[in-house]
Amino acid sequence: MPDVVITEFMDEDAVARLSAKYETHYDPKLVDDRDALAALLPGARALIVRNRTQVRGDLLAAAGSLSCVGRLGVGLDNIDVAACEGRGVTVYPATGANDASVAEYVITAALVLLxxxxxxxxxxxxGEWPRQALIGREVGGRTMGLVGFGGIARETAARAQALxxxxxxxDPFFEAGDPAWGSVSPVELDTVFAEAxxxxxHVPLTQGTRHMANADRLAMMKPGSVLIxxxxxxxxxxxxxxxxxxxDGGLSGAALDVFEEEPLGAAAGARFDGLNVxxxxxxxxxxxxxxxxxxxLIAERVLAHLG
Incomplete structure (x- = not known):
């Protein structure tokens, strides 16, 4: 039985580093084969996942020797962290390692949409030449509004200010006088939607943030504004x-990289047909x-944990 099980894609060099010290089973298709995954878990000491593998319930029950979970990303909503803690299983997210890529995505989306x-x-x-219809807007002089001010949001802020x-x-977790704000102006949540x-x-999914961008807040948004x-x-x-x-009026476009249902099903996706998304x-x-x-980063943390 393997010591380390990896269920979604991972850089091959990092996999090789794990394999050099521990018996490692790497199969990015495991995320879609629950039976095969369950059969590998009884002796596994480490489990490495991305965002699709649901680390909870039956999966945790099958992993009786599990000591740590490495998350190839930062969000933990696919991992029952409380259940892991109760079993003495340490969860390692890759905090900070993908901040720049997400920040670049956000800025690119804003540029494209505006x-x-x-x-x-x-x-x-x-053969068409729609110059007049495609006169758009510059981002310089406009307002970027961030909901949440963690590492990715701060990277996004720096790039937006550079433009x-x-x-x-x-972000309710930062006091108004916190030096982390720098030259960013802290405001109320509704003000972000109304002025940006x-x-x-840039928030995790919790009971408090579910449908945070709801009909009322979307209706507050300025004419021509965009949501990312x-x-x-x-x-x-x-x-x-x-x-x-x-x-007809406010919000003019949106960029969505994440969805309530993933992968996005055809029925759920049909609501966006013909829209500026x-x-x-x-x-x-x-x-x-x-x-x-x-x-x-996750290979290092798992190796250090397993000793």
Whole structure:
């Protein structure tokens, strides 16, 4: 039986480092084969996952020798942390290792949505010349609003400010005088939605944040504003978002990298047909570079834990 089980994709060099010291079973398809995964778990001391493997219930019950869980990312909503703690299982997230990739995703999405020119290749290639319709907006001088002000949000703020944007943010876990704010203005949550040209969400999914971006807050948003969610599915009420995008007035576009249902099913995805949206498959935090950093960090932590 393997000492280390890896259920989703991981950088091969990091896998090799684990395999050099411990018997390691690496199969990115395990996430979709619960029976095969359960059969590997009884002797496993370490389990390494991304965001799709649900580390809870029957899976934890099958892993009687489990000592640690490595999360190739930062969100922990797919891991029953309390149950792990109760079993003496340590959970290691890859905190900080993919901050830059998510921040770049957010800034790119804001640029694409506000400028509005880069989704016209098909009509231009077909011989149309819609210059007037594609006159967009610069981000310089506009306001970026951040909901949450952790590491990724701070990286996003730095990049937005470098482009000449004013940045406002809300995070109840930071006092108004905290030096972490720097030149970012702390404001109330509703103020972020009401004043920002681009609102980016940077919060975990909890009972308090579920559907935080609801119909009421989406209705507060400025004409021409955009919403970006590269945090967690469920923070945005997707039905309310689709309705807001169809309405004439405020919100003009959205970028979603995460969804309440993942993978996004065809029925759930149909609500976005014909709307000004950028939809990506939970990939904001994964670049070639961040995959190496995240995988290396988790390999180091698992190796240190197992001794």
């Amino acid at each position: 400028r509005g020119a880069w989704l016209s290749s098909a009509v231009v290639a077909a 000449g944007m004013r940045v406002i943010a809300h 040209d681009a609102v980016s969400l 969610n590269a945090a967690r599915g469920g923070v945005v009420d997707e039905e309310a978002l689709a309705a807001a995008l169809k309405a 950028l939809l990506t498959p939970h990939i904001a935090g994964v670049t070639e570079e961040s995959n190496v950093r995240v995988s290396g």
